[in-house]
Amino acid sequence: MADPPGCCRSCATCLLCLYSCQWITAKKEKRKGLRTTKVIPRVMLSRGWPAPAWEAQSGDWGAEGFWLGGSLWLDWSLLLLIATAVLITYSAVLILPALPACRMLCAPLTALCPAPQTLLILTALVVAAAFIGLGIKWAEEWRSARVSLQATGPFLHIGIVGGMTLLAWPLASFIYRTHNTGLKVFLLFVYCMVMIALYLAPLGITSPCIMEENQLPPKPALVGHRGAPMLAPENTLMSLYKAVDCDVQVFETDVMVSADGVPFLMHDEELTRTTNVQAVFPERAALNSTTFNWTDLQQLDAGSWFLERRPFPTVQSLSAGDRYQVTEQRIPSLEQVLEAAKQSNISIMFDLRPENHSDYQSFVNATLEVILQSGIPLQQVLWLPDGFREQVKQQAPGIQQVYGRKRLQNEKEPLLHVNLPYQDMSSEEIRQYRQDNISVNLYVVNQPWLFSVLWCSGVSSVTTNACQVLKEMKHPIWLLPSSTYLMIWIVVDCTSFLAILWAFLLLKYV
Structure with missing residues (x-):
């Protein structure tokens, strides 16, 4: 395989520097005169994988070094983010059947050096803590989820489709570089099912603001x-x-x-929050408001607390x-x-x-x-x-x-x-x-x-x-005719499909 352009080699080297402990060690040894040859990523040696073609041909780190060193952490981090969200949301249904798949997915991670392993663990903990925190904070707000989705549904759909489309690049890279056929089929099947569901999601989006201008009711x-x-x-x-x-x-x-x-x-049944009753009647501050005479109530300051x-x-x-x-x-x-x-x-x-x-x-x-x-x-x-x-x-x-x-x-x-x-x-x-x-x-x-x-x-x-x-609102924040939304839906889905297809075809020959 031919060497990538110089800028690509530089970018790959910089990104690899962030994620590959072996690369850093090699650079230190080279400065000390202890090593003159290029190194092969430890993940390959520990798994008994053959030396890549780029090592024999170019003798330098190219784009392949980036994908095996840096992008491996990025690939698994993205997959772990998605898997964590799914497992937390549907844990009762998916945990048991997913355990064999999880063991298969996580096997290559043991080949990473301690820094990426630590980052992956921290990523999982942060994502888990975020979902648990949201669940606690929104314990009384879940009833608002329906109206929130009505307000953001059309735009949320576009954002999720865009995010999943970007995920196609690291996913395609990993699939082309793994030799586990079962894992390939599993990842492709899950990804395809998710994308099909997203492409058809607008069929279930019923935002009230998808209407014609002349159908808008009077302002409340x-x-x-x-x-x-x-x-x-x-x-x-x-x-x-x-x-x-x-x-x-x-x-x-x-x-x-x-x-x-x-x-x-x-x-309030008590006067303590919105008056100075504690200063005027300290011994009666905790009593119910109805126990005070009107003359007593008139002595209270009902504004300074504000x-x-x-x-x-x-x-x-x-x-x-x-x-x-x-x-x-x-x-x-x-x-x-x-x-x-x-x-x-x-x-x-x-x-x-x-x-x-x-x-x-x-x-x-x-x-x-x-x-x-x-x-x-x-x-x-x-x-x-x-x-x-x-x-x-x-x-x-x-x-x-x-x-x-x-x-x-x-x-x-x-x-x-x-x-x-x-x-x-x-x-x-x-x-x-x-x-x-x-x-x-x-x-x-x-x-x-x-x-x-x-x-x-x-x-x-x-x-x-x-x-x-x-008072200042003369119009809803957004109002989208159904025909316009249909056009946006089709354009986003088609663009996403072409981008995914391009990612898989391009990376196949890179």
């Missing part, structure tokens, strides 16, 4: 999660007004009732005026919030807490009394609590009833509004509810990509912390 309305919590302390009047500035149509909050019967805004703890990065960009206004915030009563909502022409949706309180019915009565006396149009009030719902319907029939569940098969009274986590509703269910004139609000949606997917699905509204971000 924004519901401020406790107001605008990235711009002001949650559940305060400042947060409500900031939400109004973000074109939010509904202010979502939580209501509790004080010991003397005054409904007020508070999410500047001290900085729950969102946006706190750093607040103006001096906003920072001063934050320090002036107090716990608002429901009466104050209803008055602000009436003046701002914004609806209010709230839950009444705590649901397991022994005096919950009195909480419902006190809350209804404040609503009816406020003068706010009842259609601007969205009622979430399930407890004593029938009583609420009788006393205030104009209030909009919002349900935190899906409709039942034998629903006596048809649902008009549902409020659910976005993980609980599929795109198909959203479209069906929309056709049946059921308003669907999903929470909590902060990321533009997630908002885009739900927009394409046809959701009515979303509850968000980031109203200032979603």
